[in-house]
Amino acid sequence: MSALLQRRPAKTSESPAATGPRRRVGKAPTPGKQRRENLAAYGFLTPWFIGLVCITAGPLLASLYFSFTDYNLIGDYGWVGLDNYERMFTDERLHTSLKVTFIYVFVSVPLQLAMALALAMILDRGVRGLPLYRSVYYLPSLLGGSVAIAILWRQVFGAEGLINQVLAFFGIQGEGWVSHPDYALGTLIVLNVWTFGAPMVIFLAGLRQIPAMYYEAAEVDGAGPVRRFWHITVPMLTPIIFFNMVLQFINAFQTFTQAFIVSSGTGGPSDSTLFYTLYLYQRGFGDFEMGYASAMAWLLLMIIGGFTAVNFLASKYWVFYGD
Amino acid sequence: MATKTKAPVASYQDRYTRAERVRRLVTHIGLIGFGLAMLYPLLWMLSSSFKPTADIFSSPGLIPENLTPGNYSEGWTALQFPFHHYMLNSAIVVGGAIVGNLVGCSMAAYAFARLEFRGKRLFFAIMLATIMLPIHVVIVPQYILFSELGWINTFLPLIVPKLLATDGFFIFLMVQFIRGLPRDLDEAARIDGCGHVRIFCQIILPLSMPALATSAIFTFIWTWNDFFSQLIFLIDPEMYTVPVALRTFVDSTSQTSWGPLFAMSIVALGPVFGFFLAGQRYLVKGIATTGIK
Numbered sequence: 001m002s003a004l005l006q007r008r009p010a011k012t013s014e015s016p017a018a019t020g021p022r023r024r025v026g027k028a029p030t031p032g033k034q035r036r037e038n039l040a041a042y043g044f045l046t047p048w049f050i051g052l053v054c055i056t057a058g059p060l061l062a063s064l065y066f067s068f069t070d071y072n073l074i075g076d077y078g079w080v081g082l083d084n085y086e087r088m089f090t091d092e093r094l095h096t097s098l099k100v101t102f103i104y105v106f107v108s109v110p111l112q113l114a115m116a117l118a119l120a121m122i123l124d125r126g127v128r129g130l131p132l133y134r135s136v137y138y139l140p141s142l143l144g145g146s147v148a149i150a151i152l153w154r155q156v157f158g159a160e161g162l163i164n165q166v167l168a169f170f171g172i173q174g175e176g177w178v179s180h181p182d183y184a185l186g187t188l189i190v191l192n193v194w195t196f197g198a199p200m201v202i203f204l205a206g207l208r209q210i211p212a213m214y215y216e217a218a219e220v221d222g223a224g225p226v227r228r229f230w231h232i233t234v235p236m237l238t239p240i241i242f243f244n245m246v247l248q249f250i251n252a253f254q255t256f257t258q259a260f261i262v263s264s265g266t267g268g269p270s271d272s273t274l275f276y277t278l279y280l281y282q283r284g285f286g287d288f289e290m291g292y293a294s295a296m297a298w299l300l301l302m303i304i305g306g307f308t309a310v311n312f313l314a315s316k317y318w319v320f321y322g323d
Numbered sequence: 324m325a326t327k328t329k330a331p332v333a334s335y336q337d338r339y340t341r342a343e344r345v346r347r348l349v350t351h352i353g354l355i356g357f358g359l360a361m362l363y364p365l366l367w368m369l370s371s372s373f374k375p376t377a378d379i380f381s382s383p384g385l386i387p388e389n390l391t392p393g394n395y396s397e398g399w400t401a402l403q404f405p406f407h408h409y410m411l412n413s414a415i416v417v418g419g420a421i422v423g424n425l426v427g428c429s430m431a432a433y434a435f436a437r438l439e440f441r442g443k444r445l446f447f448a449i450m451l452a453t454i455m456l457p458i459h460v461v462i463v464p465q466y467i468l469f470s471e472l473g474w475i476n477t478f479l480p481l482i483v484p485k486l487l488a489t490d491g492f493f494i495f496l497m498v499q500f501i502r503g504l505p506r507d508l509d510e511a512a513r514i515d516g517c518g519h520v521r522i523f524c525q526i527i528l529p530l531s532m533p534a535l536a537t538s539a540i541f542t543f544i545w546t547w548n549d550f551f552s553q554l555i556f557l558i559d560p561e562m563y564t565v566p567v568a569l570r571t572f573v574d575s576t577s578q579t580s581w582g583p584l585f586a587m588s589i590v591a592l593g594p595v596f597g598f599f600l601a602g603q604r605y606l607v608k609g610i611a612t613t614g615i616k
Contacts, residue, residue, distance in 0.1 A: 034439070037438055037439055037440060037519075038440045038441055040434075040438060040518075040519040041434040041438040041439075041440035041443070042434075042440065043519075044430045044431065044433050044434035044438070044519070044523070045430070045431055045434045045446070046430075047426075047427045047430060047431070047486060047487045047488050048427065048430070048431040048450070048487065048488040048494070050487050051427070051484060051487025051488050051489040052449070052453070052489075054468065054487070055461070055465065055484045055487055055489045056453045056456060056461060056489055057449070057453070058464070059460075059461035059462075059463075059464035059465050059468070060456065060460060060461055060464075062464035062467075063460060063461060063463050063464050066463060066464065071467075073467070073470070119357075122350065122353075122354065123354075125350075127347075127350060127351070127354065128347075128351075129351075131603075133354055133358065135599075135603055136358040136361070136362060137358065137361065138606075139362070139365075139596075139599060140361060140362075140365075142544055142548075142595060142599055142606075143365070143548075143592055143595060143596075145548050145550075146547075146548040146550075146566065146591065146592065146595070147548075147550050147565075147566040147569045147570055147573075147588075147591070148566075148569060148588035148589075148591040148592045149588075149592075151569065151573050151584060151585075151588050152364055152365070152368050152585075152588060153364075154573070155368075155379070155581060155585075156364050156367075160380040161380075162364065162367055162383055165380075165381070165382070165383040166383050169383070194361065250455060250457075253457070254457050254458070254459065256459075256550070256551050257550040257551065257566075260550070260554075260570075261550075261570060261573060264573075264574050265574075277459050277551075280459055281551075281555075284462070284463055285466075285555055290463045290466075290467070293463050294463050294464075297457075297459050297460040297461075297462070297463065298460065300457060300459055300460060301456075301457065301460045304455075304457060308455070
């Protein structure tokens with residue numbers, strides 16, 4: 001992630017990122033001055049250092065340690081070696097949760113991004129009232145993760161919910177979507193696609209960056225809209241597509257609230273919405289098997305990290321960073 | 324000769340603009356229809372919150388036949404504490420988180436954007452990496468730490484980490500912004516004998532208002548909506564925030580009290596919607612420059 005985030009600002013004409021060798025060449029600060037600046041910087045960074053040790057990096061390492069123990073918050077605990085990790089191989093519910101999460105991630109994110117790109121392209125063609133449309137489409141992204149929206153979803157896709165009322169109008173008898181094992185996950189995928197507004201705004205900003213002359217030149221050469229899309233828009237937009245993809249995948253892997261509310265915390269019906277994070281919560285904070293939950297957390301970290309790494313490696317072959 | 328060739332060109336242009344106009348109209352109709360379809364569930368929830376519960380399960384329309392505010396008064400007192408109790412709790416958490424993020428992250432951002440120091444590159448990379456760190460990976464040790472400190476069931480686990488600049492996203496956003504500010508101002512101030520603290524407080528912070536506003540709005544919305552950590556750290560109903568209270572509401576709800584539940588959901592969404600309207604400019608700019616959510 002960091003490489004990507006750094007690459008973008010570096011493209012602008014601002015001062016060079018992070019430590020500027022340029023600056024050091026320009027005027028070498030006296031040792032005393034540099035020491036004062038060091039001290040000042042560490043002073044400003046003190047809260048962040050404490051946070052790093054106590055809230056982020058420290059707990060990260062601590063959870064690695066706990067993953068080799070049978071810690072359960074109360075009572076004694078001891079080192080159990082790889083037991084927690086071995087247990088994962090035989091934990092059927094863990095396998096279910098992985099399956100559910102992967103289906104959710106790999107179905108909802110591509111749909112969401114395709115929707116975002118399509119709408120961004122329509123809006124980018126000089127549509128009047130763009131700010132209004134953008135706001136309307138963006139709104140669900142802000143609300144989508146809230147408990148209130150999950151409650152709404154539970155009703156809308158319920159047996160007597162809004163969807164079925166509309167279907168009944170056409171004479172169709174609908175299912176209780178959220179309470180049917182085959183469809184419950186689908187309703188959550190719809191919910192994620194519904195929040196396409198945030199990547200859409202990013203796509204819009206990206207489309208603005210494509211010089212109009214490319215399109216003009218292609219048009220003069222007789223390229224139709226389809227070819228212009230595949231040969232100009234998509235290649236020029238690949239960094240943004242990549243960026244959105246990494247971001248949305250990471251977010252989707254961590255989805256929790258919606259599944260928790262829709263299933264009352266059970267991951268049901270019959271574990272069909274048992275997201276990985278939901279199962280982790282059940283193990284760690286329902287049964288206080290914190291050692292096992294820590295091992296699960298590290299597996300999640302490795303999945304997300306590994307997946308992001310693969311994404312970055314693959315990006316060499318399809319992301320186009322200009323010349 | 325000249326007139327002969329001009330006439331068809333003109334009529335061609337006429338036809339073109341007419342086709343163009345039709346195309347635009349169709350685009351707008353499509354966009355409006357799509358927007359309405361997207362917002363329909365929200366609008367329907369708003370209208371349903373004014374319907375008697377029986378009507379919620381029978382009328383998919385937006386206009387309530389029997390308009391009643393009863394759901395709101397019923398929902399307000401349906402839980403152990405009146406709903407404003409939970410809203411106040413949420414407000415405390417959100418307020419603390421905003422202050423914490425603004426103070427902690429702006430300090431770190433100043434160091435990263437303006438100062439040269441040993442280890443800067445490494446620390447910056449670590450900071451960026453923490454943005455992507457899933458909270459689930461650190462929540463167990465955090466819980467253990469906070470319970471050792473006796474902070475479980477207080478608001479401290481939700482506020483203190485913000486003050487410790489653990490939301491790297493906002494540091495990144497502010498670094499980006501501060502880097503764009505002209506250096507001449509702080510150089511001049513330094514020549515006049517200003518220390519870093521004064522430069523930070525009197526030059527950088529006032530100039531960074533847009534970035535601070537963006538951070539404050541995002542912090543508000545994310546913290547107000549946040550469920551996972553509030554669910555874990557708040558135990559007693561007395562300490563519940565709005566999302567956690569809503570969760571107990573929905574779990575205790577039978578078919579008959581969807582009206583009050585919807586009403587309280589609308590109340591819960593209201594502040595986010597308000598901030599969205601007030602801060603749209605900052606939000607769109609914030610997403611476009613940093614690209615998150």
